Amino acid sequence: MTPAPFPVDVRAVRKTFRRKNGETVEALAGVSFAARARTLTALVGPDGGGKTTLLRILAGLTPADSGGVRVLGLDVAAAPQAVQARIGYMPQRFGLYEDLTVQQNLDLYADLHGVDGAAREQACARLLAMMALTPFTGRLAGKLSGGMKQKLGLACTLVRAPALLLLDEPTVGVDPLSRRELWEIVRRLVRDDALTAVVSTSYLDEAGFCDHTVALHRGVVLAEGAPGEIAAQAAGRVFLATPAAETNARALQARLFQSRDVADAVPEAGKVRVVARTPNAPENAPDTTFAAAQPRFEDGFMLLFDAVADGRAVQSVPAGRAGNAPGNAAPNPVEVRDLVRRFGDFTAVDHVSFQVRRGEIYGLLGPNGAGKSTTFRMLCGLLPASAGSLRVAGADLRRARAGAREKLGYVAQKFSLYGDLSVDENLDFFASAYGLRGHRKRARIAWAKEQFNLDAMASLPAGQLPGGYKQRLAMAAALLHEPEILFLDEATSGADPMARRAFWARIAALAEAGVTVIVTTHFMEEAEYCDRVLIMDGGVALAEGSPAEIRARALPGQDAPTMEAAFISIIETARKTGRAQA
Amino acid sequence: MTPLPSLRRVLALTRKESWQILRDPVSVAIGVAMPLLMLILFGYGLSFDIRHLPVAVVVEHASPESGGILAALRLSPYFRVHPATSMQEAERLMTAHEVNAIVRLPPHFSRDVALGDAALLVTVNATDANNARIALNYTRGAIAIWQQKELARRSASADSEATVVIENRMWFNEANDSTWFLVPGLIVLVMTLIGALLTSTVIAREWERGTFEALFATPVRPGEILASKTLPYFVMGMAGLALSVAGSRFLFGVPLRGSPWLLTLISSLYLLVTLGLGLTISSLTKSQFLANQIAFLSTFLPAFMLSGFMFDIRSMPLWLQGVTHVFPARYFVSSLQTLFLAGDVWPVLLPNMAVLAGMAALLMAMAGKTVRKRIE
Numbered sequence: 001m002t003p004a005p006f007p008v009d010v011r012a013v014r015k016t017f018r019r020k021n022g023e024t025v026e027a028l029a030g031v032s033f034a035a036r037a038r039t040l041t042a043l044v045g046p047d048g049g050g051k052t053t054l055l056r057i058l059a060g061l062t063p064a065d066s067g068g069v070r071v072l073g074l075d076v077a078a079a080p081q082a083v084q085a086r087i088g089y090m091p092q093r094f095g096l097y098e099d100l101t102v103q104q105n106l107d108l109y110a111d112l113h114g115v116d117g118a119a120r121e122q123a124c125a126r127l128l129a130m131m132a133l134t135p136f137t138g139r140l141a142g143k144l145s146g147g148m149k150q151k152l153g154l155a156c157t158l159v160r161a162p163a164l165l166l167l168d169e170p171t172v173g174v175d176p177l178s179r180r181e182l183w184e185i186v187r188r189l190v191r192d193d194a195l196t197a198v199v200s201t202s203y204l205d206e207a208g209f210c211d212h213t214v215a216l217h218r219g220v221v222l223a224e225g226a227p228g229e230i231a232a233q234a235a236g237r238v239f240l241a242t243p244a245a246e247t248n249a250r251a252l253q254a255r256l257f258q259s260r261d262v263a264d265a266v267p268e269a270g271k272v273r274v275v276a277r278t279p280n281a282p283e284n285a286p287d288t289t290f291a292a293a294q295p296r297f298e299d300g301f302m303l304l305f306d307a308v309a310d311g312r313a314v315q316s317v318p319a320g321r322a323g324n325a326p327g328n329a330a331p332n333p334v335e336v337r338d339l340v341r342r343f344g345d346f347t348a349v350d351h352v353s354f355q356v357r358r359g360e361i362y363g364l365l366g367p368n369g370a371g372k373s374t375t376f377r378m379l380c381g382l383l384p385a386s387a388g389s390l391r392v393a394g395a396d397l398r399r400a401r402a403g404a405r406e407k408l409g410y411v412a413q414k415f416s417l418y419g420d421l422s423v424d425e426n427l428d429f430f431a432s433a434y435g436l437r438g439h440r441k442r443a444r445i446a447w448a449k450e451q452f453n454l455d456a457m458a459s460l461p462a463g464q465l466p467g468g469y470k471q472r473l474a475m476a477a478a479l480l481h482e483p484e485i486l487f488l489d490e491a492t493s494g495a496d497p498m499a500r501r502a503f504w505a506r507i508a509a510l511a512e513a514g515v516t517v518i519v520t521t522h523f524m525e526e527a528e529y530c531d532r533v534l535i536m537d538g539g540v541a542l543a544e545g546s547p548a549e550i551r552a553r554a555l556p557g558q559d560a561p562t563m564e565a566a567f568i569s570i571i572e573t574a575r576k577t578g579r580a581q582a
Numbered sequence: 583m584t585p586l587p588s589l590r591r592v593l594a595l596t597r598k599e600s601w602q603i604l605r606d607p608v609s610v611a612i613g614v615a616m617p618l619l620m621l622i623l624f625g626y627g628l629s630f631d632i633r634h635l636p637v638a639v640v641v642e643h644a645s646p647e648s649g650g651i652l653a654a655l656r657l658s659p660y661f662r663v664h665p666a667t668s669m670q671e672a673e674r675l676m677t678a679h680e681v682n683a684i685v686r687l688p689p690h691f692s693r694d695v696a697l698g699d700a701a702l703l704v705t706v707n708a709t710d711a712n713n714a715r716i717a718l719n720y721t722r723g724a725i726a727i728w729q730q731k732e733l734a735r736r737s738a739s740a741d742s743e744a745t746v747v748i749e750n751r752m753w754f755n756e757a758n759d760s761t762w763f764l765v766p767g768l769i770v771l772v773m774t775l776i777g778a779l780l781t782s783t784v785i786a787r788e789w790e791r792g793t794f795e796a797l798f799a800t801p802v803r804p805g806e807i808l809a810s811k812t813l814p815y816f817v818m819g820m821a822g823l824a825l826s827v828a829g830s831r832f833l834f835g836v837p838l839r840g841s842p843w844l845l846t847l848i849s850s851l852y853l854l855v856t857l858g859l860g861l862t863i864s865s866l867t868k869s870q871f872l873a874n875q876i877a878f879l880s881t882f883l884p885a886f887m888l889s890g891f892m893f894d895i896r897s898m899p900l901w902l903q904g905v906t907h908v909f910p911a912r913y914f915v916s917s918l919q920t921l922f923l924a925g926d927v928w929p930v931l932l933p934n935m936a937v938l939a940g941m942a943a944l945l946m947a948m949a950g951k952t953v954r955k956r957i958e
Contacts, residue, residue: 108595
């Protein structure tokens with residue numbers, strides 16, 4: 001059998017799902033694409049674009065309604081078992097057996113794929129070394145960090161050297177360091193092992209690593225081509241805007257993002273990267289200097305996407321904390337001094353101190369296991385501190401937790417609303433839980449539904465909301481009682497680029513209205529939206545300051561380094577000098 | 583082109599499943615601790631036997647005969663005797679719940695005995711009908727024993743021929759120990775717990791934890807997954823059987839009158855039925871909680887209530903008797919009671935085995951149909 005020139009060949013594939021409430025959703029509406037042998041193809045696009053469905057069809061797990069799917073020269077619909085015997089597929093949640101050790105997981109997949117003898121020993125040793133998991137073979141998979149789990153999942157997928165590798169959003173929830181390592185591994189496999197890989201991602205910067213990209217949106221292919229070709233779409237329309245002296249990048253970004261001339265605007269290294277809808281710089285930004293910039297994949301993609309998107313929902317002033325005079329509140333709503341949290345003899349947070357000012361957006365950054373979430377839980381009064389002082393909204397959290405809780409809103413990393421209650425019922429419940437009654441309760445619920453565009457979904461069970469709406473509802477519920485401080489834990493993890501931009505526009509507007517916002521995030525470019533950030537690793541605070549200060553301090557001499565480069569440099573330097581144990 | 587079924591994949595999956603069972607304290611508790619606990623609970627605690635039954639004895643005219651009966655009741659471990667001088671006094675004791683039964687010896691009792699025409703009155707508190715029947719039978723038994731002795735004494739002294747024929751029947755358990763009767767039921771409960779309740783979560787768990795998607799994308803076949811889910815739990819169920827039988831034998835001396843091989847065979851059939859049911863439920867619901875609830879309602883409760891283990895099927899209303907035929911536990915309980923207390927009674931065992939085998943085949947086929955490598 002000669003190897004097929006196109007290991008993946010998809011023609012006019014359609015797939016429709018039926019939701020529980022009877023409505024049908026067209027996940028794929030006639031998708032065609034091909035992946036050339038020994039290349040890395042990225043499926044890029046927002047949530048609900050059909051990426052996962054397409055990969056499941058390729059893996060023979062979901063049958064297509066119509067159209068032709070050939071994988072490695074085989075018809076998937078006719079011979080799914082034969083296809084599965086030759087591919088490696090890593091689903092979004094790989095689903096390791098968490099009660100089995102690293103080695104037992106790997107052995108299971110080796111057995112399932114029929115790899116034994118010397119080949120097996122060699123493959124295991126090589127993969128464990130490649131994933132840097134060799135020291136952890138005896139550890140239970142459930143006790144690994146997020147990044148390590150993904151690497152183990154990849155190792156299980158690769159144990160039989162598949163002819164085709166299918167990866168579904170392999171880097172969701174993975175910190176920047178592990179993300180970089182994962183991509184290096186995949187690229188090396190394609191280069192050195194003659195592998196063909198199809199990877200789905202909603203992180204646009206990752207598409208730049210690939211040979212070929214397929215942009216999926218609402219079940220159709222929006223564009224296809226090499227990353228350079230997609231980038232070229234935005235040629236001559238990308239500008240770097242430098243904010244005037246008295247304003248900052250975030251304010252400028254918020255203003256530009258609402259401009260009719262602008263397809264996309266994101267803060268970048270103290271400036272704002274703008275993709276214009278026409279080849280001219282936007283006009284409604286006086287005192288701002290625009291410099292032409294080299295287009296990147298993201299720019300081209302956002303321009304393509306902008307052409308088909310139906311308007312963007314950005315709130316003007318969502319907070320409405322009118323009755324709260326600024327003088328009433330403490331100048332520093334959050335004050336943390338020498339905060340320590342121990343679990344047994346393990347110190348998760350080790351003497352961390354910081355202050356957050358009123359109306360500030362404050363970011364807690366760090367790799368998986370840095371102690372961000374532990375710090376966060378202590379700030380929200382969900383976990384008692386072992387030592388140190390902790391004042392939130394003027395109340396000492398170690399003494400008066402209930403008093404402080406009334407003044408803070410919390411959006412958890414995991415969707416934590418009631419999936420079987422409707423949007424209205426969830427809002428009603430949370431309003432009551434926060435003690436709202438009568439007229440004020442009705443007014444706040446009406447406000448939340450209007451601000452977050454939830455009216456159209458009001459009667460839908462929360463569990464059936466599309467991803468972006470779930471997050472909106474979670475935020476709406478957290479803001480019902482007009483908290484002074486809003487805590488957001490990895491709120492944008494797994495969200496697509498459009499949802500993330502809308503999310504940050506909302507956060508910025510809240511901060512303008514005087515709400516103090518504390519966020520954790522894995523996306524370093526998102527740190528640019530923060531006024532100040534704290535970088536942690538191994539429970540220790542490594543650096544604090546504005547994004548510009550952090551960049552300048554971490555990589556002096558470099559011209560406008562990215563936040564991600566600065567972050568990786570800070571963590572790696574600290575790990576080398578032993579300030580933080582990995 | 584399609585890869586053939588592979589024993590090696592089955593073994594790999596079975597090993598994985600076994601590791602998971604061993605690392606899950608709940609599985610181990612249900613598989614090992616549960617049979618032991620139930621054995622001890624049923625053996626020592628839960629029992630239909632009555633001991634120290636408080637009984638008032640009204641002796642209206644003291645005589646050697648009345649003294650003999652009084653002594654017989656006093657010496658029996660089953661009674662605690664409250665002597666009373668009048669019926670009124672005894673009735674007061676009964677209303678105050680101080681005694682559950684009254685034995686009244688009429689004034690001319692010894693004369694009647696001599697005439698061979700004696701009658702005595704036994705009154706029992708029948709609020710709890712079951713207990714009342716047991717109390718009545720025990721009293722009968724005790725008096726019958728006295729009568730036998732009395733007869734033997736007389737025939738020895740007077741050489742006269744026995745004039746009274748004594749019919750001595752222990753209705754509730756001829757072995758005089760309800761443990762013998764409870765052990766078969768215990769085995770049914772243990773097998774149902776392991777077979778249906780434990781396995782009801784194993785497929786749902788893989789759906790909930792998202793482990794199936796990666797597994798499905800390997801060459802593994804649905805039949806292999808099913809086999810790997812059946813094997814470890816089958817072994818566990820048989821171990822539970824061995825533990826229960828050994829425990830009942832050595833702790834309580836319950837005999838096994840039938841063949842151990844037949845016991846193993848019938849238990850295997852029942853275990854396959856419950857495994858098939860548990861796996862089908864698990865695979866259809868895809869939710870651990872729901873699967874567990876359904877398994878509890880559809881297997882454990884019927885095994886307890888409708889199998890003839892606790893309540894005699896023949897004393898149920900006719901429609902309910904019909905319903906019991908749907909549940910496999912009924913056939914298993916009947917087989918076990920026969921095997922333990924009677925022996926290899928083929929006319930009882932064969933039809934039961936046929937029904938169980940049919941159910942096992944049907945449910946395993948159903949489980950096989952529901953496990954499909956599909957994600958919708």
